[in-house]
Amino acid sequence: MLSTSLASQVPLPGRELTALVAKIANDSAAGISAFAVAAAMYLVSGLLIAWAGATLEKKVRILR
Amino acid sequence: MSRALEDILFGDLNPKAQAITRAVSVTVAATLLVLVAGIVYRFHAAGQLDVRLWGLFAWKTTWAFLAKGLIGTLASAAAAAVIALVLGLVLLVGRRSRLRIVRWPAIAVIEFLRGVPTLLLIYVCFLVLPSAGIKLSAYWMLTLPVGLSTAAVVAEMYRAGVLAVPRGQTDAARALGLNRARVFAHVVFPQALRYIVPALVAQLVIVVKDTTFGYVVTYGELMQNAKVLIANYRSLVPVYLAVAVLYCSVNYAISSASRRLGRPMH
Numbered sequence: 001m002l003s004t005s006l007a008s009q010v011p012l013p014g015r016e017l018t019a020l021v022a023k024i025a026n027d028s029a030a031g032i033s034a035f036a037v038a039a040a041m042y043l044v045s046g047l048l049i050a051w052a053g054a055t056l057e058k059k060v061r062i063l064r
Numbered sequence: 065m066s067r068a069l070e071d072i073l074f075g076d077l078n079p080k081a082q083a084i085t086r087a088v089s090v091t092v093a094a095t096l097l098v099l100v101a102g103i104v105y106r107f108h109a110a111g112q113l114d115v116r117l118w119g120l121f122a123w124k125t126t127w128a129f130l131a132k133g134l135i136g137t138l139a140s141a142a143a144a145a146v147i148a149l150v151l152g153l154v155l156l157v158g159r160r161s162r163l164r165i166v167r168w169p170a171i172a173v174i175e176f177l178r179g180v181p182t183l184l185l186i187y188v189c190f191l192v193l194p195s196a197g198i199k200l201s202a203y204w205m206l207t208l209p210v211g212l213s214t215a216a217v218v219a220e221m222y223r224a225g226v227l228a229v230p231r232g233q234t235d236a237a238r239a240l241g242l243n244r245a246r247v248f249a250h251v252v253f254p255q256a257l258r259y260i261v262p263a264l265v266a267q268l269v270i271v272v273k274d275t276t277f278g279y280v281v282t283y284g285e286l287m288q289n290a291k292v293l294i295a296n297y298r299s300l301v302p303v304y305l306a307v308a309v310l311y312c313s314v315n316y317a318i319s320s321a322s323r324r325l326g327r328p329m330h
Contacts, residue, residue: 005181009280018184025191032192035184043179 001049002042017041107301117299121306126293133289134310140207140285141272147211148271152218157248159223177216182274185209190281202283210274214267221263225256265322269315286310 008019021038025031077085107113120126158170189205200208229252237247257264278285290307294300 002179002181005183008183018181018187021184022187022191025187029195031195032188035188035192038184039176039180042181042184043176046179 001045112299112301117297118302120293120297120299121302129289129293130286130306130310133284133286134314136278136283136285136289137272137275137287138314140203140210140275140278140283141268143203143207144211144214144271144275145268147207148214148218148267151211151215152222155215155219156222156226159219160226174216174219177212178220180213182209182213183277183280185213186277186280202278202281205281206275206278206283206285210271210277213274214271217267218264221260221267222253222256224263225258225260226252228259229255261322261325265319265325268318268322272314272318273311 004016005018007016008022017038021034024034104113111117155170155174158166159174161167161170186205186209189200189209193200226248233251233255234247237251242250275285276287279288279291282288286307290303293303297303
């Protein structure tokens with residue numbers, strides 16, 4: 001999921017979070033707050049994915 | 065009667081399963097070959113395999129320029145690795161502390177650095193810090209975020225290694241009269257390091273690859289220098305192939321060196 005930030009380095013159609021905040025930081029003075037919001041979004045997405053993974057792992061784990 | 069789990073996971077394949085495995089392997093290999101042939105054909109059609117585009121590799125200056133970039137890559141990766149290994153240890157000690165006031169901030173820092181892309185941290189150093197009056201050189205704008213991101217991952221690797229050390233080792237050391245700090249420093253951590261050498265090396269390889277973000281901050285590393293060559297000579301595929309070979313060589317050397325470290329002491 002974190003590797004999707006690389007999309008900001010290629011001409012990918014559509015918006016990507018890192019590319020968007022980099023643009024906001026370039027265009028306005030709201031740099032740090034934009035980056036803080038983006039970091040929070042990445043963290044929440046990561047935690048959600050981790051939670052989904054843990055739930056799946058509980059269901060499919062091999063009991064020995 | 066159902067087969068035992070060990071038989072299913074580790075037993076020899078029966079003839080039918082062997083035939084299926086062989087057929088799938090051949091199909092996948094053939095598909096990959098066709099794919100590679102297609103890519104080579106497209107490159108040829110686009111003129112990227114023309115001899116004139118490879119001519120620049122006959123010049124010493126090209127290799128000197130790439131070597132300069134490689135040194136930049138290694139310098140940044142080495143410093144990032146040192147930051148990661150040292151800060152990772154600090155975060156591990158914080159995370160394993162009995163004091164909540166130490167443990168919770170350490171966990172927060174680890175989770176933050178693990179959960180945020182390295183590229184975002186580089187942008188913070190590149191775009192935000194200068195506006196706050198903190199001016200870093202291009203070298204540190206690359207090395208610091210890569211080192212910080214890796215430190216969080218390394219801290220978790222250290223923790224996995226520490227947890228893998230048998231409990232009896234700690235008990236025996238405590239029975240000899242060593243305090244907690246000495247048990248950790250002299251008994252548990254050295255053994256934990258042996259367990260995690262392969263994972264640590266894999267992470268160091270990732271550090272080397274992460275330095276390719278250097279072109280974002282215009283730091284003179286291998287990828288940045290490759291881009292300069294491409295811009296000047298329009299030889300996209302030859303330069304990227306040469307750079308890929310250089311990256312593979314460096315990472316192979318790191319892996320080879322690690323095999324020596326990972327060998328048992330006795």
